[in-house]
Amino acid sequence: MSASRRSGTTDELGPDEPDGADLLAALLDGMDAALCAFDADGVVTHWNREAERILGWSAAEAVGRQGFAGWAVRSADAEEVQERLLAAMHASGRQVAEFALVTKEGGRVLVRTQSAAVRGTDGKPAGVYCAFSEVHAQIDLERSIALSEALFEDAAWGVVLVDADLRPAVVNAHAARALGSGRTAVLGRPLGELISQGVEELEGALAHVLSEGAPPSPMEVWVTVRVPAESGGSGGSGVRQERRCWRSGFVRLASPLAEEPVPLGVGWLFQDVTEAKHTEQEAAQLRFRAHQLHRAARAAAECEDPAEAATVHLDFALAGFADHAVVDLLVSEDPVRLVRAAATPSGAPGPGLLVTRGALPVRYAEGHPAVQCVERAGSVRAAAASTDDEVAWAAARQWPEGSRHALCAVLRSRGRTLGVVTFLRGGSRVRFERGDAMYAESVAGLIAGAVDLAG
DSSP: OOSBSBTTTBOTTSOSSHHHHHHHHHHHHTOSSEEEEEETTSBEEEEOHHHHHHHOOOHHHHTTOBSSBTTTBOHHHHHHHHHHHHGGGGSSSOEEEEEEEEOTTSOEEEEEEEEEEEEOTTSSEEEEEEEEEEOHHHHHHHHHHHHHHHHHHTOSSEEEEEOTTSOEEEEOHHHHHHTTSOTTTTTTOOGGGTEEESHHHHHHHHHHHHHHOOOSSOEEEEEEEEEEOOOOSSOSOSEEEEEEEEEEEEEEEEOTTSSSOOEEEEEEEEEEOHHHHHHHHHHHHHHHHHHHHHHHHHHHHTOSSHHHHHHHHHHHHHTTTOSEEEEEEEEEETTEEEEEEEEOOTTSOSSOOOEEEEEEEEOOOTTOHHHHHHHHTSOEEEEOSSGGGHHHHHHHTTOOTTEEEEEEEEEEETTEEEEEEEEEEETTSOOOOHHHHHHHHHHHHHHHHHHHHHO
């Protein structure tokens, strides 16, 4: 099938010699790209075999037509396509465009064209030379590449490609920051070098994805990561530990080029949901504590002895809050003198009934947290400086052995200070926070009411 206008032997835009025209036609027909050409009036002068394969129109049917209107393009698009093609005659270099053409069977094909001007011997535009190809596969590839680049550059969540040895092969900027390192510094390193706690669960999930496929829903993984410490005068190593919760999704990666699925690794996407989880935990904690106070009030209402009601309030307050509690009543404000009214068993940490010990005097040293609590008429928090001096710290303050964190709340009723309730936690527990002080003050108010009734 000829690629030129005249019986397949001449080329009006090419050489005049027959041999040159035949050679040009053979070259055009042998190329993988679809090629066509238009003269200065927009008439088709060339049409090669690849153009025939893509659109179904033969050279005999295409050459000599005025543009693409009425046969190779929809009527509504004909004017725009014609203008964009012929605009290359008056532009420098190649012009790239994309539009839909119509096949002989009536189907539509999305093509990408590269057009350039053809000039005559006088240097004036003599027509347009156009190469085009189907771009569905290319566009799909470009979209995949663009999506990958967007995920790795602009995504607001971490993206890590983990190889079959469970080592990061590619990470985006967000993931690198979450791991406390640079994008290249984490590549090829075991996850255990980047995550100090929680790595077993994470590696187990990745191994499962490699062997069985992705889980049906995202999973939440608590990890401890080493991140650079903020600059300061501490003179430390410059690294601190952070406990984070990552909501993670996984995708098993396999080579699309192999006949059998060949695992390439796992795509791991995660979001940091630590703040949201802390908010959920705090809300659940508040609900639990409110429920405990409600239960305590109902149980205390059934007690005939107000002193017993006070111990009931403490019993419910200890659940999930502290390991021990002591109640000291005020007998003198200047100087502050307190007597021990009740305490939890020192040999049985955890929630339990308070054991009444009678009005035993306690000799608290000046600056003791319970004394400060009375003087300030407000809550006081204290903690041992390190695990090494826990025993001496608790003994010096006349608290049960193993106590490391203390929270003192003042007992006040009808404008009078009645004493102090002290909640204690061991070394395995976290220190008391401000929210804990609010709860302790609520409990202290209930205890103070019962103590006031007891006289």
